[in-house]
Amino acid sequence: MGSLTLIKHNAHRVDVDGLAMLMHVPTSSLFEMDTVSASVYELFRKLGVADAGTLQSELGHRFPPADLAESVQSLITLDILRDSADPGRPITVQKVEDIPLSTIILNVNTGCNLACTYCYKEDLTTPAKGEKMDFATARAAIDLLLKQAASRDKVNVVFFGGEPLSNMPLIRQVVDYTEAQVADLGKTVDFTLTTNATLLTEEIVDWLNAHRFGLTVSMDGPRALHDKNRKTVGGRGTYDVVAKKVAMLLSRYNARPVGARVTLTAGVTDVLAIHDHLINDLGFAEVGFGPATSGPIAVFNLQPEMLKSVFEDMKTLGRRYVEAAxxxxxxxxxxxxQLLSDIASGMKKAVPCGAGLGLLAVDKEGDLHLCHRFVGSNQPTYGNVNKGIDVPKLAAFVEQAQDRSNFGCKTCRIRSICAGGCYHESYARQGDPFAPVYHYCDLLRDWVDFGIAAYTRIMRANPGFFRAHLQPRSAA
Incomplete structure (x- = not known):
């Protein structure tokens, strides 16, 4: 062999309880290195470049030549080692010629009966001023979805707001229409909805249950924390009414597990107490946390030290997760x-999410947005439900999003999991949807390392956990 060089940005080693785990960065695949492979990798990490003579002189006294050659070849195949004369390989941008939708998000009302301080919705208004989507627009959106999803067996319809339950008549119409259409086409449909829960009634819950909605309730923890930001338009805290509605919901709803979505802001960062309350006191099936770092009112955003503390608490909760698993x-x-699912599946993202590819959001006028977060913003739209998707315009966006090498993403070890981060987060914080979420970068790299260790420990002690819990959740 000639001289080989280590492609540092294609491999990342994490030591877990005496095991040398190697993440293949381009695919996020995880390998346990044996002593030979670990030694070869460390030699190249130390020297950068080595040839057969160097390999033999440094490691030949420990390992047979055939074993060394096999390890080297494995690293070459993974593009972790490369001919030192190779000038490098440019990022391959996959051309986008069509938009194979699987999900449509209907923003059914700009009005909301709450006035949460951290809300990012730029078109949000009070209930009296809310502008509701009409059925003609929603029907055209469903028709567009089914046309673009011709090759898919399943489609997803998401209802969003404002508070989506404030346009319940439209939701009922859309569900009836969509179910009839997919039945004729031999497809299935999954409906999901995020709600503040205040408008739930027993009749609505039973109807949602009958149609097997995936439900998420926005709730920020115990009364003292929830009421800091989640207030009515008149300024009153909403914990008591939400907790009562949640109790009713969970007592009647059995189609699918119900989760809570927590927004962490300045003063609302007690991850452990919030999780304990929402799971053990209220009975949610799961809880997800979203740190606010780019909301419209800066005083509520998590500053760097707060954000670091939040991630440490999430790791503490993650260790409890591993022990339980x-x-x-x-x-x-x-x-x-989500983290373990990404690692278990060998995530290989070219773009951060399905926005603009498998997913589009529709506003009340029928205009198409990258996702629900961009509705009401000053960012471009990409067609209309009546005229169709502006494929060249949307394709240009997605193709540009695949190459963020000018921002440093090309050599980041979590690029296949993060792919630069949320477009809207970048737009809201930096004014550019393509700019990476730099305020998260180091924390996310640490979070992925934590996930690799967690995955390894669970896989060694109880691999059945993934089959019993992660795969069914993914399928749902």
């Missing part, structure tokens, strides 16, 4: 579910 129990921590 080893016992075969699931404590319902959505962020860990």
């Amino acid at each position: 080893i016992r075969g129990e699931n404590i319902g921590f959505s962020n860990m579910h």
Whole structure:
């Protein structure tokens, strides 16, 4: 062999309880290195470049030549080692010629009966001023979805707001229409909805149950924390009414597990107490946390030290998750579910999410947005439900999003999991949807390392946990 060089940005080693775990960065695949492979990798990490003579002189006294050659070849195949004369390989941008939708998000009302301080919705208004989507627009959106999803067996319809339950008549019409259409086409449909729960009634819950909605309730923990930000338009805290509605919901709803979505802001960062209350006191199946770092009112955003503290608490909760998983129990921590799912599946993202590819959001006028977060913003739209998707315009966006090498993402070890981060987070914080979420970068790299260790420990002690808990959740 000639001289080989280590492609540092294609491999990342994490030591877990005496095991040398190697993440293949381009695919996020995880390998346990044996002593030979670990030694070869460390030699190249130390020297950068080595040839057969160097390999033999440094490691030949410890390992047979055939074993060394096999390890080297494995690293070459993974593009972790490369001919030192190779000038490098440019990022391959996959051309987008069509938009194979699987999900449509209907923003059914701009009005909301709450006035949460951290809300990012730029078109949000009070209930009296709310502008509701009409059925003609919603029907055209469903028709567009089914046309673009011709090759898919399943489609997803998401209802969003404002508070989506404030346009319940439209939701009923859309569900009836969509179910009839997919039945004729031999497809299935999954409906999901995020709600503040204040408008739930027994009749609505039973109807949602009959149609097997995936439900998420926005709730920020115990009364003292929830009421800091989640207030009515008149300024009153909403914990008591939400907790009462949640109790009713969970007592009647059995179609699918119900989760809670928590927004962490300045003063609302007690991850452990919030999780404990929402799971053990209120009975949610799982809880997911979203740190606010780019909301419209800066005083509520988490500053760097707060954000670091939040991630440390999430790791503490993650360790509890691992301990429970080893016992075969699931404590319902959505962020860990997602992290472990990404690692278990060998995530290989070219773009951060399905926005603009498998997913589009529709506003009340029928205009198409990258996702629900962009509705009401000054960012471009990409067609209309009546005229169709502006494929060239949307394709140009997605293709540009695949190459963020000018921002440093090309050599980041979590690029296949993060792919630069949320477009809207970047737009809201930096004014550019393509700019990476730099305020998260180091924390996310640490979070992924934590996930690799968690995955390894669970896999060694109780691999059945993944089959019992992660795969069914993914399928749902």
